[in-house]
Amino acid sequence: MTILENRATTKVVVPAPAQVTMAGALTAALRDSMADDPRVVVFGEDVGPLGGVFRVTDGLSKEFGESRIWDSPLAESGIVGTAIGMAMYGLRPVVEMQFDAFSYPAFEQITSHLAKMHNRSRGLVTLPIVIRIPYAGGIGGVEHHSDSSEAYWTHTPGLTVVTPSNPADAYSMLREAIASDDPVIFLEPKSRYWSKDAIELPVTTPPMTKGLVLREGTDVTLLAYGPTVKTALQAADLATAEGLSIEVIDLRSLSPFDDETVGESVRKTSRAAIIHEASQFGGYGAEVAARVTERQFFHLAAPILRITGFDIPFPSPKLEEYHLPTAERVLAALDTWEW
Amino acid sequence: MLASGFPLLHDYRMSASAAAREEPVRPTALPISLIDSKGTAVTGKRNAGFARPSDDVLLDLYRRMVVARRFDVQVSALTRQGRLATYPSALGQEACEISAVASLQVQDWIFPTYRDTIAVLSRGVSPAETLALFRGDWHLGFDPGRYRIAPQATPLATQALHAVGLATAAKLKGDDTVALTFLGDGSTSEGDAHEAFNFAAVWQAPVVFLVQNNQYAISVPVAKQTHARTFADKAIGYGMPGYFVDGNDAAAMFAVISSSVERARAGGGPTLIEGLTYRVEAHTNSDDPTRYRNKSEEAKWRALDPLLRLEKYLTAAGILTPAIASDISDEAEALATATREAMSETPAVDPLELFDHVYVNERPALLEQRAFLERELAATEAGSRS
Numbered sequence: 061m062t063i064l065e066n067r068a069t070t071k072v073v074v075p076a077p078a079q080v081t082m083a084g085a086l087t088a089a090l091r092d093s094m095a096d097d098p099r100v101v102v103f104g105e106d107v108g109p110l111g112g113v114f115r116v117t118d119g120l121s122k123e124f125g126e127s128r129i130w131d132s133p134l135a136e137s138g139i140v141g142t143a144i145g146m147a148m149y150g151l152r153p154v155v156e157m158q159f160d161a162f163s164y165p166a167f168e169q170i171t172s173h174l175a176k177m178h179n180r181s182r183g184l185v186t187l188p189i190v191i192r193i194p195y196a197g198g199i200g201g202v203e204h205h206s207d208s209s210e211a212y213w214t215h216t217p218g219l220t221v222v223t224p225s226n227p228a229d230a231y232s233m234l235r236e237a238i239a240s241d242d243p244v245i246f247l248e249p250k251s252r253y254w255s256k257d258a259i260e261l262p263v264t265t266p267p268m269t270k271g272l273v274l275r276e277g278t279d280v281t282l283l284a285y286g287p288t289v290k291t292a293l294q295a296a297d298l299a300t301a302e303g304l305s306i307e308v309i310d311l312r313s314l315s316p317f318d319d320e321t322v323g324e325s326v327r328k329t330s331r332a333a334i335i336h337e338a339s340q341f342g343g344y345g346a347e348v349a350a351r352v353t354e355r356q357f358f359h360l361a362a363p364i365l366r367i368t369g370f371d372i373p374f375p376s377p378k379l380e381e382y383h384l385p386t387a388e389r390v391l392a393a394l395d396t397w398e399w
Numbered sequence: 400m401l402a403s404g405f406p407l408l409h410d411y412r413m414s415a416s417a418a419a420r421e422e423p424v425r426p427t428a429l430p431i432s433l434i435d436s437k438g439t440a441v442t443g444k445r446n447a448g449f450a451r452p453s454d455d456v457l458l459d460l461y462r463r464m465v466v467a468r469r470f471d472v473q474v475s476a477l478t479r480q481g482r483l484a485t486y487p488s489a490l491g492q493e494a495c496e497i498s499a500v501a502s503l504q505v506q507d508w509i510f511p512t513y514r515d516t517i518a519v520l521s522r523g524v525s526p527a528e529t530l531a532l533f534r535g536d537w538h539l540g541f542d543p544g545r546y547r548i549a550p551q552a553t554p555l556a557t558q559a560l561h562a563v564g565l566a567t568a569a570k571l572k573g574d575d576t577v578a579l580t581f582l583g584d585g586s587t588s589e590g591d592a593h594e595a596f597n598f599a600a601v602w603q604a605p606v607v608f609l610v611q612n613n614q615y616a617i618s619v620p621v622a623k624q625t626h627a628r629t630f631a632d633k634a635i636g637y638g639m640p641g642y643f644v645d646g647n648d649a650a651a652m653f654a655v656i657s658s659s660v661e662r663a664r665a666g667g668g669p670t671l672i673e674g675l676t677y678r679v680e681a682h683t684n685s686d687d688p689t690r691y692r693n694k695s696e697e698a699k700w701r702a703l704d705p706l707l708r709l710e711k712y713l714t715a716a717g718i719l720t721p722a723i724a725s726d727i728s729d730e731a732e733a734l735a736t737a738t739r740e741a742m743s744e745t746p747a748v749d750p751l752e753l754f755d756h757v758y759v760n761e762r763p764a765l766l767e768q769r770a771f772l773e774r775e776l777a778a779t780e781a782g783s784r785s
Contacts, residue, residue: 101571127571133601138560138594145564145578148549151571165590172554173561180538180550183756217757241759269760316762 077258085227086116086192086248088261089234090154094124097152100238102129104139104156104192113158114194114253136162140169140191144177147187154238160195161204167212174243175218190237190244195223196287196337197384198251200377207374208338213245214315214347221315222268223247225289227257229312232265247314249287271318273325277307280394281325283334283348285311292335294387304394314344319355322348326356333365333393335385340368362397424640426631430675431642433650436703438711447642449654454718460501460649461709461719462727464493467517468706469731473738474516474530478684482742484535487514491647491679494705495611497521498652499579502660510549510562510580514611518581519548526734527741536746555586559595559608566604566663577663579607579656585616587633588624596671600637605663607656608671611646613678618691634671646674647705650712677703750776 080088094100102117108131111118120129132139136157143153157163163170170191177185197206213221220242224230230248237244266272274289275296284292289310296306307325311318326332332352334345345366352364367385375383431447434440440451452460471490478486489496496518503509503522511518513532520529524541531540532551539550549565552558562580569576586592587610599606610630614621627633634641640662642655652674659670677700681688688697713719754769 133594133597135594135597137591138598141557141560141591141594142564142567142598145561145566146568147564148543148561149565149568149572151568168554169557169560169591173557177550178759179756181543181756182537182539182752183759184539184542184544185550186759220758220760316764319764
């Protein structure tokens with residue numbers, strides 16, 4: 061609590077911003093969106109009375125009732141397919157895929173219909189649907205519970221793909237995603253669900269399609285998103301001791317990619333690296349490296365590096381620490397450059 | 400406890416709501432029939448309690464079927480001439496297609512597949528708009544919201560889920576809208592068909608699933624798609640009524656579909672209807688049915704033609720007079736002419752429109768690609784002028 065004194069010297073108690081978890085911020089975003097817009101409906105597996113396996117829909121069932129939020133049968137293609145029909149009738153569904161790898165049964169509905177309907181109907185049918193997907197590792201999940209599937213979605217024209225890294229963005233970006241007339245794949249880094257920040261809700265952060273410079277630096281631009289933003293910030297801290305100044309950018313939006321923010325930074329630092337949990341080959345970092353190279357080649361002093369998971373299926377809980385990129389691995393990678 | 404002694408943690412069958420649930424209608428072993436292949440009214444068990452539609456309805460169905468047949472034949476001919484990229488014909492399936500459309504009200508939606516072009520036409524879409532997809536100028540030529548027709552689905556059974564979602568949204572809003580989705584025999588094997596049947600039943604969505612069993616999925620016969628007695632039998636497992644109907648009998652198809660539509664509208668939930676019919680033409684113009692079926696089978700089904708029997712019935716009943724038949728024929732020919740004219744015009748396509756509808760929100764990177772194509776087009780044009 062902060063105590064201020066006013067002119068009359070009576071003490072006024074101003075509550076400090078509360079500690080909000082990312083999961084709590086997402087719940088608040090859903091609640092506020094549902095309260096503001098009766099067209100917003102939420103459904104999926106266990107999102108009702110249980111509040112979702114990560115409790116992101118906690119309390120919403122009681123607050124809004126079964127006509128606004130309900131448990132669906134256990135079938136991901138069915139969840140996305142019916143959401144498409146609902147959107148065609150004017151609703152704005154927010155659906156949950158319980159875990160990253162469980163979204164694959166919905167792949168056809170997402171890539172062939174959700175992503176293409178606006179285009180194939182020449183703009184006559186809009187599908188304002190948000191698919192929330194808890195993704196990535198770091199929580200000791202058993203197999204099929206830790207995938208980073210972002211490249212499947214970013215490779216699909218018609219989809220907007222975003223991922224927050226902190227509670228404030230989680231709130232603001234989810235509200236923006238729900239308000240968007242384009243379908244949005246909203247990737248929630250499950251290792252960050254319980255991370256806390258002192259924030260006041262509602263909060264509005266910059267537009268979800270913009271990347272943000274989280275920490276300024278002069279020597280290297282380190283690009284991260286979702287679960288690896290924390291790793292990138294750790295790497296920047298460690299690097300300071302070595303006299304290396306790292307600029308950290310939280311991409312936030314994977315599709316579209318914020319060429320402007322990244323380009324500006326790379327022109328300043330002349331070096332760039334990207335860090336992600338997903339495997340490397342054909343991964344999101346490959347697109348970023350190619351894209352930034354094409355556009356900033358004459359400003360670059362070194363090839364763009366990728367610090368990623370290995371090209372292996374996501375490991376079992378006791379082995380995941382060897383797979384996930386760490387701050388130390390980032391610094392070791394930067395050491396491979398000729399400086 | 401089950402007989403085996405295996406304990407059920409929660410015996411749903413014993414719950415009050417399950418016990419109170421009505422026993423769904425079981426499909427008949429033989430298809431429901433109201434007018435047989437000789438054009439004679441069917442009496443007795445085969446009509447399963449459904450009354451023959453009124454003469455006005457039957458005449459309207461006949462007129463629309465004749466017009467649709469003429470259109471279908473015309474479009475197949477135009478496709479052979481190279482005017483269309485492809486055309487999946489529905490020749491022989493007019494009783495299913497037209498009865499479905501005729502059973503719906505203006506607020507209802509249909510979710511057609513690529514084979515259901517005559518249903519799109521019969522709901523009032525112009526030939527040019529109807530055929531944009533198969534002519535290859537755009538993926539969709541009509542406004543779905545205006546006609547309440549979803550874009551024709553090319554992936555199989557995916558549209559059934561869209562129908563369930565739309566119908567559920569209508570139910571949530573308190574509207575009396577019903578969605579009817581077309582499916583084929585092959586598409587019932589897809590996972591999305593199962594999910595659609597199940598979601599619709601659990602949510603009691605106002606949906607009618609119309610499976611047109613035309614007996615072939617391109618070349619693969621029904622026996623290789625299902626071991627069930629009929630596709631209608633599948634309804635039982637989902638807890639919804641199922642009807643096995645003579646799909647070449649427009650009277651039976653209309654009676655069963657319209658009663659299912661009105662039942663859905665009244666809050667009675669979904670229905671699964673199988674219309675037993677036959678795909679008289681090839682799958683598309685690039686298919687060769689001689690490789691997988693014989694002439695005698697085709698001849699047998701041609702004799703069961705849906706138009707022929709309705710014509711016999713209406714003529715014998717004195718409803719279809721030579722004057723009316725002549726009017727219908729004129730209407731069909733006028734449509735064929737309009738279709739030929741529409742397809743003879745070179746469609747105006749704008750390559751730059753490729754970028755315009757990918758997203759609602761503008762994307763700078765996509766605008767760069769648009770500008771690239773624009774420069775390329777300008778250079779090509781300048782080159783061709785010089």
